[in-house]
Structures are given as C-alpha cells and as structure tokens.
C-alpha cells in the first residue's frame with residue numbers, strides 16, 4: 426500500500442472533531458498529524474474525548490502551531506472558518522470544512538442566512554458542496570470540499586431521488602427532530618440538563634438556515650418551495666426528518682421504489698428502509714448512532730397523494746464527520762467506504 430497521507434484537524438476538541446479523530450485513527454490510508462484546540466493546548470486527546478483513552482498518544486496543539494499537512498479538516502464554528510481559511514490553504518492542498526461558511530455558492534445568500542458579509546467570497550466558488558451522494562463526480566479528485574449541514578443532509582438525501590429524476594415538486598416541508606449534540610459542546614441554558622432532558626422543544630419552527638442548502642440543491646430561491654421546522658428532542662445523537670412533499674403529478678409507491686433504487690444503487694451509505702412489519706420498518710436514528718448510514722423510507726397518502734419521506738442519520742457522522750471522511754476518500758481516490766465500515770449498535 427502507498428504511503429499514508431498526513432492529516433490534521435482544527436477544532437479537534439469539539440464533537441465533530443472528536444468523531445474525526447475516532448474515525449481517522451483507524452483509517453488505513455491516514456496518519457493523524459496534529460489536532461488543535463484553543464482551550465486544551467498541551468493536554469492529551471483523551472482529556473476531552475475520553476473514549477479515545479489509550480488509543481491515541483497525541484496532545485492538542487494550538488491553532489498557531491499547525492504545520493503543513495496533506496489534508497486538513499476544519500471543524501470550527503461558522504464565521505471562524507472563513508477567517509482562517511486563507512491561511513489554512515497555505516498549509517494543505519486538500520481541505521474539508523465542516524462549517525456553514527463554504528456551503529452556499531452566493532455570498533449574498535450567505536449574508537442573508539448567516540447575518541454577516543462573507544469574508545472570503547472568492548473562495549466560495551472553489552469549494553465543492555459535500556453531500557457525497559448528490560455531488561460525487563465533482564468531489565472525486567477535488568481539493569476543497571464543504572461538508573453540508575446535518576439537517577440539510579437528512580433532507581437532501583430524502584428528496585434527492587425525486588430531484589434527480591426531475592419530478593415536478595410543488596412544496597417540501599421537512600419536519601426535523603434533532604438530538605442535542607447538533608448544537609456542539611458549548612453549554613447554554615437550553616442545553617442545561619434539567620432543561621434539555623425529556624424535552625420535545627420547538628426550536629426553529631421557521632427560518633432554519635439549512636433551508637438555504639436545500640434550495641441551492643433545487644436551483645431555486647423561491648422561499649415557498651422548501652420549508653423546515655426543527656424540534657429538539659431527548660436524544661444526544663440523531664436526526665429524523667419527516668419530509669412532506671407535494672408534487673405536480675401523483676406518484677405511486679411503485680414509482681418511489683424505482684426512484685429511490687435508481688438514485689442510490691451505487692451509494693453504499695444510503696439504505697432504503699421500508700418493511701411491511703417490525704419496529705424498525707421505517708428509518709430510525711437510534712440504531713445509526715456512530716455509523717455513517719443514512720436510512721431513507723417513504724409512504725404515499727393514497728387519499729391526497731402527499732409523499733412522506735423519512736430520513737434518519739447520526740448528525741455527527743453522516744451529518745458531519747463521517748460524510749466528510751467519505752468525501753476525503755473520494756478526493757484522494759480511495760475506496761468510498763474506507764474507515765467508515767462501523768455498522769452501529771443494537772440495542773443501544
């Protein structure tokens with residue numbers, strides 16, 4: 426086998442950074458070089474990510490101490506990423522950004538949804554949007570990839586079979602239930618255990634920023650076309666998107682089987698879950714924890730023709746770090762599944 430590539434992670438003390446470490450430490454083509462944290466410099470990795478104790482003899486460095494590497498993952502908050510990206514580009518040829526800063530092609534849209542002008546607008550056109558299943562040809566061999574939003578990923582993978590086939594869509598409403606790790610490691614009043622435990626809390630009934638990514642996929646700026654409502658639920662990991670789609674022409678279940686099979690026949694991490702019986706006959710995020718799968722299923726309301734698509738992921742895996750490692754594999758010409766074979770746990 427050829428020499429391993431040296432990979433560093435900026436923001437490795439965060440939840441997504443921790444997942445990158447967990448995956449990459451066993452990746453057959455990768456050697457972990459540096460992991461940065463501003464709050465834990467000089468401390469061992471396991472002082473933050475205790476699951477890696479005894480497995481990864483590395484210490485955190487500060488961002489300023491980052492050396493050149495073959496690949497850098499940036500797992501820092503949005504707004505931070507666009508500030509450091511010009512410098513990061515001098516340190517590695519291939520960069521995968523997990524933040525929202527390089528997902529939208531149009532800097533005006535970025536300002537609209539994220540509230541500040543983009544600070545590196547010239548770089549936007551150089552980044553490839555990173556939902557692998559919808560953009561695989563452009564990701565293969567790419568140098569710069571922007572990982573997608575987790576709620577956007579669940580929604581996009583749910584509707585993509587219809588979009589790919591050119592089904593005329595009238596309206597998409599994605600009703601999303603999200604686990605607490607979606608918000609990152611920084612505590613807040615809302616994430617305080619007595620407030621968060623047991624909650625079913627309407628978090629963003631309208632106006633969620635990931636809507637912009639779904640509109641971008643559809644090539645539309647029509648705010649009526651895609652709507653998203655996000656509810657915080659009592660899970661640590663996991664997203665369940667129940668996506669209600671109205672179409673110009675009526676689709677049958679047989680049509681949907683064909684569209685979904687066609688769209689995902691060459692996608693090892695998307696599974697169609699639609700059984701006639703059993704508790705797991707529809708996608709469920711609980712059994713995806715730690716895995717890179719997106720499970721998708723569907724039903725048609727025979728009375729009204731409404732299509733209901735159900736899509737489940739682990740937000741930190743297929744919604745963030747797992748998908749970005751999958752993208753790295755394609756960027757480097759490696760098998761798409763390398764390092765990502767973990768099937769999840771049952772029961773969990």
Ligand SMILES: NC(=O)c1ccc[n+]([C@@H]2O[C@H](COP(=O)([O-])OP(=O)(O)OC[C@H]3O[C@@H](n4cnc5c(N)ncnc54)[C@H](OP(=O)(O)O)[C@@H]3O)[C@@H](O)[C@H]2O)c1
Nearest residue numbers: 436438439440441462463464501502523524607609610745
């Ligand atoms: N959580 C998810 O489900 C999810 C899904 C998709 C995408 N993402 C995106 O992935 C990125 C990381 O998310 P996360 O959930 O892992 O967040 P997180 O847990 O809050 O971690 C953020 C990381 O960024 C570092 N950081 C913060 N400010 C920094 C700065 N000015 N310079 C250098 N490093 C800085 C933090 O390091 P220190 O605190 O040690 O300084 C920490 O390691 C975000 O952009 C997020 O939107 C997250």
